[in-house]
Amino acid sequence: MHLVVKWCMGWQFLWAVLGVVHGAPVSADSDSEQVDGGNGGVNLGPGAALVFLRKFGYLEPLGTNESETLYSEDRVTDAIRNMQRFGAVPITGKLDPETIKLLTKKRCGVPDIISPESSELRRRKRFVLGSNGWNKRKLSYRLENWAPQLRQEDVYADLEKVMRIWGDYARLTFINKTDPIHDQVDIVISFGSGYHGDRFPFDGEGGTLAHAFFPQNSPGLSGDIHFDLDENWYHHERVGKVPKNKRGVVSFRDVALHELGHSLGLAHSAAQDSVMFPYYQAPSDGDPVLGQDDILALYHLYVTRSIPDGDDEDVSTPRSPITTKRTWTTTTTTNEPSTSTTTSPKPTNTYTTKRGDSNQDLCQGDYDSIAFIRNELFVFRGEYMWRWTDKGQLAGGAYPAHTARLFPSLDGVKKVDAAFERESDGAIIFISGGNYWVFDSSNQRISSDGPRPLSDFGLPHDGVDAAFVWGKNHKTYFFKGDRYWKFNETLGSVKGDSNYPASISDRWRGIPSRITSVITYKDGKTYFFKGQEFWRFSDADVHTEEDIPKNTGRFWFNCS
Known part of the structure; x- marks a missing residue:
């Protein structure tokens, strides 16, 4: 019998196929050196098992359309048997209690099975x-x-x-x-x-x-x-x-x-x-x-x-x-x-910011763009990027890192001129030169029809200086030279409004032309960047605040 199992189907049926009682409680192993998923006694549904099987290479990952991902009964059984083999538990082909314990055991994050189609195997x-x-x-x-x-x-x-x-x-x-x-x-x-x-x-x-x-x-x-x-x-x-x-x-x-x-x-x-x-x-x-x-x-x-x-x-x-x-x-x-x-x-028990060549040093204001995405600050320079969890606090990991590490489909893009998180669907828009890419956060990939020309939006074919979603009205704005545009979500373009392009000095009083980046930060304030300086903008007064501009490196990157 070749029974097709769709992962979004009724779980009780899948449990029956695999010989498991739905919702059976699983406790961490009493040996704390071997097992403790950090969750104590938990109820692990079949969803957790399928996520595990996919994560560690036993089942193929979800397709672009999750509802089209089908696993046969034999395929799932084989996957469980392989999982049991790598976990050194009895090989039954069923999600029995010993097998379920593997879901919460401490382990390495590298997949156990490398795709047979991959040259890595x-x-x-x-x-x-x-x-x-x-x-x-x-x-x-x-x-x-x-x-x-x-x-x-x-x-x-x-x-x-x-x-x-x-x-x-x-x-x-x-x-x-x-x-x-x-x-x-x-x-x-x-x-x-x-x-x-x-x-x-x-x-x-x-x-x-x-x-x-x-x-x-x-x-x-x-x-x-x-x-x-x-x-x-x-x-x-x-x-x-x-x-x-x-x-x-x-x-x-x-x-x-x-x-x-x-x-x-x-x-x-x-x-x-x-x-x-x-x-x-x-x-x-x-x-x-x-x-x-x-x-x-x-x-x-x-x-x-x-x-x-x-x-x-x-x-x-x-x-x-x-x-x-x-x-x-x-x-x-x-x-x-x-x-x-x-x-x-x-x-030496000290934290300092070293300075290297000017083309490799954020402290000298040498960056292409700054973006605020998913509550973190991203700084792009050439093919590299930094992630900051807050001002002066680098995220964990080694930086600078290739931008393609987090966004693989951007491999080969030489610089990021602007990036922002789209309000309508959470997608991240990357702009480089006269093109843009749409990064789908749900499946961690660039849209298959990218890159697309900025002329799709009615913007200059040779690119823009900066782009962001303004926290005050949640509208998207693009900047180039001494002009700016407001994006019309209904039309999907900056065209159709005779008020744009408009002069930056008319709306964003105190902000210079040819800015590098602009963001609305987690403190609710808007920041404009250019070279080694930044301007903090009062959304209420629609004017730059006093005591600005300030040095970007010292304020944002903890430069000495």
């Missing part, structure tokens, strides 16, 4: 490779930040240990580089919460602990490792042993060992003795060791292949320097390529 006997690995034996890395429960020196000690474990088998050397302005690195290591600079947000305490990116597969992200800042991290050696009396704690050392495996090209293994087993396991009091699967994968990636042993410190993934980061003084040394060595820098 390389099945070699028991182990699975996520990519072809690095084409050099010296890999550089930089630690961007760390969790508040951890000391900086402890984080470096754990990183040195796990890099030595992988490096000894793979004949790799890891070089610590700490200057975010001048140093290009292969692997950026950072902590972040929720949306943190890529398209894979963290879920708070429990659940996904971290994720990493395979080498050479993700422009701007290849090799990077991200840890969930909301977890209760601990340093193994400082505690002395696994803290059995603390619920929900997570060993940074053991998670880092797993994620570095992904950074080197290894995918998940279904073998429980493998470091690349996808679920978090209670660490032993001794040093961790690689499993047979891990060693075989390393042998294939880095021993059988001919890789130069020379001083090849080129960086495979170009990165732009970061201007606002925790800084310290350090001396870095390296040994022979057969070992992995790093040195731990001493923190």
